[in-house]
Amino acid sequence: MEHNLYIYNTLRRKKxxxxxxxxxxxxxxxxxxxxxxxxxxxxxxxxxxxxxxxxYLIYLGYKVRYVRNITDAGHLEGDRDEGDDKFAKKAKLEQxxxxxxxxxxxxxxxEILNIFNTLPPNIEPTATGHIxxxxxxxxxxxxxxxxxxxxxxxxxxxxxYSKDFQYGILxxxxxxxLLEGTRELGGQDEKKGRLDFALWIKAKPETLMQWPSxxxxxxxxWHLECSAMSSKxxxxxxxxxxxxxxxxxxxxxxxxxxSQACFHTAPANYWMHTNMLTxxxxxxxxxxxxxxxxxxxxxxxxxxLDKGYSPMTVRFFxxxxxxxxxxxxSNEALQASEKGYSRLMEGYDRLKKLSFSDTSxxxxxxxxxxxxxxxxxxxxxxIAISHLFDALRAINLIHxxxxxISATDLKELKDVFKLFIEDVLGLKSETxxxxxxxxxxxxIELLLNMRLEAKRNxxxxxxxxxxxxLTALGFEIKDTKDGFEWKI
RNA sequence: GGUUCGUUGACCGAGUGGCUAGGUGCCGGUCUGCAAAACCGUUUACGGCGGUUCGAAUCCGCCACGAACCUCCA
Numbered sequence: 040m041e042h043n044l045y046i047y048n049t050l051r052r053k054k055x056x057x058x059x060x061x062x063x064x065x066x067x068x069x070x071x072x073x074x075x076x077x078x079x080x081x082x083x084x085x086x087x088x089x090x091x092x093x094x095y096l097i098y099l100g101y102k103v104r105y106v107r108n109i110t111d112a113g114h115l116e117g118d119r120d121e122g123d124d125k126f127a128k129k130a131k132l133e134q135x136x137x138x139x140x141x142x143x144x145x146x147x148x149x150e151i152l153n154i155f156n157t158l159p160p161n162i163e164p165t166a167t168g169h170i171x172x173x174x175x176x177x178x179x180x181x182x183x184x185x186x187x188x189x190x191x192x193x194x195x196x197x198x199x200y201s202k203d204f205q206y207g208i209l210x211x212x213x214x215x216x217l218l219e220g221t222r223e224l225g226g227q228d229e230k231k232g233r234l235d236f237a238l239w240i241k242a243k244p245e246t247l248m249q250w251p252s253x254x255x256x257x258x259x260x261w262h263l264e265c266s267a268m269s270s271k272x273x274x275x276x277x278x279x280x281x282x283x284x285x286x287x288x289x290x291x292x293x294x295x296x297x298s299q300a301c302f303h304t305a306p307a308n309y310w311m312h313t314n315m316l317t318x319x320x321x322x323x324x325x326x327x328x329x330x331x332x333x334x335x336x337x338x339x340x341x342x343x344l345d346k347g348y349s350p351m352t353v354r355f356f357x358x359x360x361x362x363x364x365x366x367x368x369s370n371e372a373l374q375a376s377e378k379g380y381s382r383l384m385e386g387y388d389r390l391k392k393l394s395f396s397d398t399s400x401x402x403x404x405x406x407x408x409x410x411x412x413x414x415x416x417x418x419x420x421x422i423a424i425s426h427l428f429d430a431l432r433a434i435n436l437i438h439x440x441x442x443x444i445s446a447t448d449l450k451e452l453k454d455v456f457k458l459f460i461e462d463v464l465g466l467k468s469e470t471x472x473x474x475x476x477x478x479x480x481x482x483i484e485l486l487l488n489m490r491l492e493a494k495r496n497x498x499x500x501x502x503x504x505x506x507x508x509l510t511a512l513g514f515e516i517k518d519t520k521d522g523f524e525w526k527i
Numbered sequence: 528g529g530u531u532c533g534u535u536g537a538c539c540g541a542g543u544g545g546c547u548a549g550g551u552g553c554c555g556g557u558c559u560g561c562a563a564a565a566c567c568g569u570u571u572a573c574g575g576c577g578g579u580u581c582g583a584a585u586c587c588g589c590c591a592c593g594a595a596c597c598u599c600c601a
Contacts (some may be wrong), residue, residue, distance in 0.1 A: 052531095085601035111530075114599080125599080210596075212530060217597070219529055261599090283601030288530095290600095313601070324600055359550070360540060365533080365594075372539045375551035382550085385564085413541095420528070421541050425549035435565055439558090501562060504560085517564045524564080 042099055046279075047363060047417045049209055049310040050285065051084055052443070054417050057309065058280045065101045066277035067093065068091075068269040068307070070286055071163070073110040074144035075125040078151055079330035080353075080368070081316040081323035085283045087354060087465075088313040088362040090157035092281070094463050095414050106272050107160040109148075111141040112167045112248055113240075113259040124258065127247040137247050141167075151333045154350045156465050162272050166264035170250045173259040173267045176301050177238045177252075185300035189229040191241030191255045197234035200296050206234075209295065209310060210288050236293050262293040269306060270298065280307035285322075287312050313362045318343070322368060348373050351469050355380040358420045358464050380426075384468055386431040387456050389438050396443035401433045403448055407455045414463065423459060430456070483509075487516070487523045 044057040059065050069089045071077055086107075091148050096103045114125050130137040152159075166173075180186040185200050186193050197206055203216045217234060230237075237260040242249035249256045269277065275298070282291060291310065298306035313320045318329045331341055339347030348356075356376035360366040406426060413422035430452065436442040444452070460466050486505055493501035506516050509525075517524045 070601075073599090078601085082601045088601090147579095198581090210530075212597085216529060284595075285600055288576085288596050289598085315595075315601075317594080322595070322600090326600065356539085362541080367539075369539080371537095371551080375539055377551090379550045389565095419541075421549070425541075428549055432566085439565060441566075462585095494560080497560070503561080510563095515563080518559075519564080 042415070044099065044415045045417055046308050046309050046311065049312050051212065055309070055519060057278075058155075059101070060276065060308070062105065063100070063102055065096050065103045065279065066271055066273035067096070067103060067105050067279040067281065068265070069105070069107045069160070069271070069280075070265060070282035070290065071107040071109050072144075072147060072148050073114045073125060074141050075129045076325065077332055078144075078148050079323060079325065079332055080336060081330065082283075083151060083155060084316045084357055084366065085313045086152055086157060087102065087357050089281050089311075090152075090155075090465055091362070091376050091420060091463070092279075092311070092418055093158060094465055095418060098414075098458065098463050104162070104273065105158075105160040106162045106164065106269065108265060108268050109141075109145055109163060109165045110261070110264060111138075111145070111165050112170075114261045116344070124248065130247060131451075138167075139461055141165075153312060154333065154337075155354055156351070156467055158465075164268045164272065166259065166268075169264060169267050169271065170259065172271055173263045174239070174250075174252050176263060176267050176270075176297065177259075179301045180238065180297065183300050185239055185296075187231070188254060191257060192229065192237055193239040193254060194230045194235045195238055195293065195296060195300070196232065197236070197296065198232045200300060204295055204299055205295070206317060207292065209292050220354060236260060236262065240298070242414065261439070262290055262297060265290070265294050266297045266301065266306065275302040275306070275392075277307055279309045279311060281311040281313070284312040284314050297379060304498060316363045317365050317367045319369075322365075323368070344373075345370050348377060349469050350468055352377045352380050355383075355464075358466075359424055361419060361421055363417070380466070383424075383427060383431060383460070384466070387460055388468070390434050390453060390456055393434065393437055393444065393449060395446040395449045397445065399443060399445045399448045401436060401442040401444065403430055403452050405431050406430050406452065407458075410455065410459050410463075420464065424464070425457060427456070427501075483514070487525060491523065 042057070045054040046057045047053070048055045067089075069086075071086075072082055089107075093103060093105050111126065112124065116306075126137040129140045133140065141207055149159075177186065180195065181188070181193065184196075186195050188194075198214070200206055206214055207217055214234075218393070239252060239254060239257050240257060242256045246258070249258050269280065280291070282292075287310075295306060300303075317323060318331075321327065321329065323329050323331065331343075333350075333353075335341035336344065336353060337347050337350065339345070352373065353376075356373055357366065359376060359379075409426040410423045413419045413426065416422070433442065433444075434452070437444050486509065490502050490505040493499075493505070496505050509516055513527055515526050
């Protein structure tokens, strides 16, 4: 399979030609959510970005195995390797089982991603479902000497590891610089080095989620599950590992170290990091308190919003910026996307009804190549969309009878619009689903045909009455040269 | 403090040495019974100062401002 896809690889900080390990297959692992609270829009951006990447890889003909985990254990608050994890804390607060917390927010996560029309991953493994695999990895790392035990807790020895490997490879940092930026070890710490992190943490009697291990009862460290599950389902070395940029410095850096120490090979060939969603230039995050919940966005109930925006408007808004750039969230920006999105989709509907002529008077044939070229350049969806808008102009001119298109060109244009709008960008019409059944549509068309008749008779009173009353009911009526268009 | 990245027109957002990105908005026009839509045209750009070059938004240096990471975070 010959492709010209270039991917920006964080490992080397440049775009590289994508060559998968197995010719026509791609293994992709993306760090999923920690399910202890509602996902906010920033979280969604990452998963929507990777959905686009996944969809384009499929478009190119690859057989993709997309693994995205659910972190449901072992994620501690703060950097002290002690105490309960986020799930247990929340469970205590809400007086439920930790697994009820996990289930609740996993359900919510799936619901939201479904609303955003993202494709589900092929495998969605959980940390609690892979405790024994994680224990095996800890054992192996202990054997290789890159980890040590201190009273039931196992730490990864970063300084020892950096003698053989480049620990800060993902962020291009030297060990000395990293050490400089880390706080001094406090008196309570048991670990030897400031950068050392826990692979396995000893449980206290009151710890809610704990499992037996060769080192006593405990629970896995945060980074471990990704090493365990990615290797289990994709192999010790696979093609693409992705996640949000905020995971780069700590989570992914430690993941690489663990996997390297355990399997003696780098886990992934291409590391991809998606950038953050910002509000007034500042990163959206739970801790900053500037997180938008998707629900608040759809209904417009968030104080910073003037109105609600539909899920597809938001998806389109995100696709209009590149995944490696920060994207700033504002009313004005969303309104611009809402208008642009509806114009694009109306043009797409118009395209489906277009009739052809003997020849084409306008050039549309190069669209597929242009869109592919854009997407091949590190998934540059904003450029692909700009080409679709250029084609939209042609569609409208043909629709107005000012240009013509041949049967061959029309079929190609329809195919390309379908492929890129629906399959790659993952956009779907939001009007059709609510438009209901055929009889209902026919009834509306009956009314509009009566209006057309009235217009022919210059009976403006009847004509305007039909239009105004339909408009009042929420319909949008547009007159065209020889008829009408409508939507709700 | 260290590391890294960014600063593009009214707003969002691509672009890495010469070629109108695109979207939204504004203004004018065509069309229309009116409106909407559509189409055409127009408008405001590359943070500042130097340097390299025939030519720089794009490369280099300095400065200013902002952000991210270094601590849980998609």
